[in-house]
Amino acid sequence: MSNTTNTLPEVIALKRTIEQLEAATKVLVRRDLELKRAYRSLQEIDERKSEFVSIAAHQLRTPLSAIRWGLQMLLDGEVDQLTHEQTVVIQQAQTSIVKMVGLVNDLLSADHLEYDKVKYNFQPIHLGRLIVEIVDELLPMAQERGITINIDTINTIPSVHGDAPRLKEAMLNILSNAIKYSFSSGIVTISLRTTDRTAEVSVTDFGIGIPKDYHDRLFKKFTRADNARRVDADGSGLGMFITKKVVEAHGGTLTFTSIEGQKTTFTLALPLDN
Numbered sequence: 001m002s003n004t005t006n007t008l009p010e011v012i013a014l015k016r017t018i019e020q021l022e023a024a025t026k027v028l029v030r031r032d033l034e035l036k037r038a039y040r041s042l043q044e045i046d047e048r049k050s051e052f053v054s055i056a057a058h059q060l061r062t063p064l065s066a067i068r069w070g071l072q073m074l075l076d077g078e079v080d081q082l083t084h085e086q087t088v089v090i091q092q093a094q095t096s097i098v099k100m101v102g103l104v105n106d107l108l109s110a111d112h113l114e115y116d117k118v119k120y121n122f123q124p125i126h127l128g129r130l131i132v133e134i135v136d137e138l139l140p141m142a143q144e145r146g147i148t149i150n151i152d153t154i155n156t157i158p159s160v161h162g163d164a165p166r167l168k169e170a171m172l173n174i175l176s177n178a179i180k181y182s183f184s185s186g187i188v189t190i191s192l193r194t195t196d197r198t199a200e201v202s203v204t205d206f207g208i209g210i211p212k213d214y215h216d217r218l219f220k221k222f223t224r225a226d227n228a229r230r231v232d233a234d235g236s237g238l239g240m241f242i243t244k245k246v247v248e249a250h251g252g253t254l255t256f257t258s259i260e261g262q263k264t265t266f267t268l269a270l271p272l273d274n
Contacts, residue, residue, distance in 0.1 A: 061104050068097045099234055106238040109169075110221060113245035120166060120249060124159040124273040127199050131190060134171050138179060146185035149175075157192050160199050161273040162250045170246040170254075171201070173239040174266045178205035181231055181264070198252070199272055204265040210258040218256070219244040227260070 071094045073079060075087065082090065112118045135149055142149055160167075178188045182205040191202040210218060214225045222237040229235070247254040251271045258264040 061101065061108075064097055064101050064104065068094065068101065071097065103236050106236045106242065109242050110238045110245075113242060113249070114221075118166070118249070120163040122161055122163055122250075125162050125164050125167065126157075127160050127201070127270070128157045128192070130164060130168060131171065131192070131201065134168060134175055135190070138172070138175055141176065142179050142188070145179060145182070147179050147182050148187045149179075149190065150187060151190045152192050157199055158194060159273040160250075160270040162270060166246045167250065167270075170243040171268065173243045174203050174268065177239065178203050178207075178264070178266075181205060181228060182207035194272070197272060198269045200267055200269045202265055202267045204263060206263045209260040209262055209264050210256070211260045215258070219254075 071090050074082065074090050075094065131151065135151065139149070175188070175190070182188055186206045189202075189204045191204070193200050193202075208227045208231060211225050211227065214223065217223050218225075219240050221241045223240070224235055224237040244254045247268055247270070253269045254266065255269075256264060256266045
């Protein structure tokens with residue numbers, strides 16, 4: 001009898017513990033179901049957001065293009081001769097339209113890349129030739145700012161495996177930023193080297209640099225440092241997000257080092273074509 005009396009409190013305590021565990025389990029199961037429903041809801045919202053961005057961007061692109069070509073017809077004198085004042089106003093409108101078209105294209109690219117809607121056409125690409133093509137395209141921009149572009153030897157760089165238009169878009173973003181954010185009359189250097197498995201392209205500019213506070217979020221959408229906004233108030237903040245997504249889709253990496261007010265180096269590493 002004494003043993004039963006002694007163990008009774010322990011049995012009661014054990015039963016209470018089991019009841020508490022069962023109650024806690026029910027709460028956890030309920031919370032898990034709620035979280036799953038919330039997650040599904042967020043997925044649906046995210047998908048709708050993506051669909052909205054895609055539809056809105058497509059719907060905007062057509063009328064913007066029509067306005068752009070209409071303004072160009074006026075500037076070309078196909079409708080009537082314009083006064084100097086009229087020409088200036090239309091040129092300003094044309095510039096704004098071009099920026100809007102660029103923003104719409106960036107929104108579409110970012111959306112497609114974020115949700116893996118992009119189809120790539122991978123093939124061997126001569127990286128050196130692609131870089132020369134990009135430099136030639138950006139040379140007027142560099143000359144306007146008095147920027148000299150130096151390129152290391154490129155003939156020895158092997159081919160990489162990639163989608164030429166997409167890689168060109170990514171490297172155009174990197175190099176155009178280097179030119180844009182360099183100090184006037186400065187130098188932008190493009191260095192190329194290979195390892196056993198990759199070809200690496202480094203672009204170095206001597207300019208405003210990237211503030212340390214922005215280093216961890218530079219590749220996120222709509223991120224623009226304050227000093228970059230002062231140089232170019234109209235940027236979308238999507239360029240580096242797009243660039244990193246493209247590079248990663250090629251199995252490559254994109255890294256950077258920067259000292260604010262001094263220099264920035266972006267390094268793009270791509271797998272060699274085996």
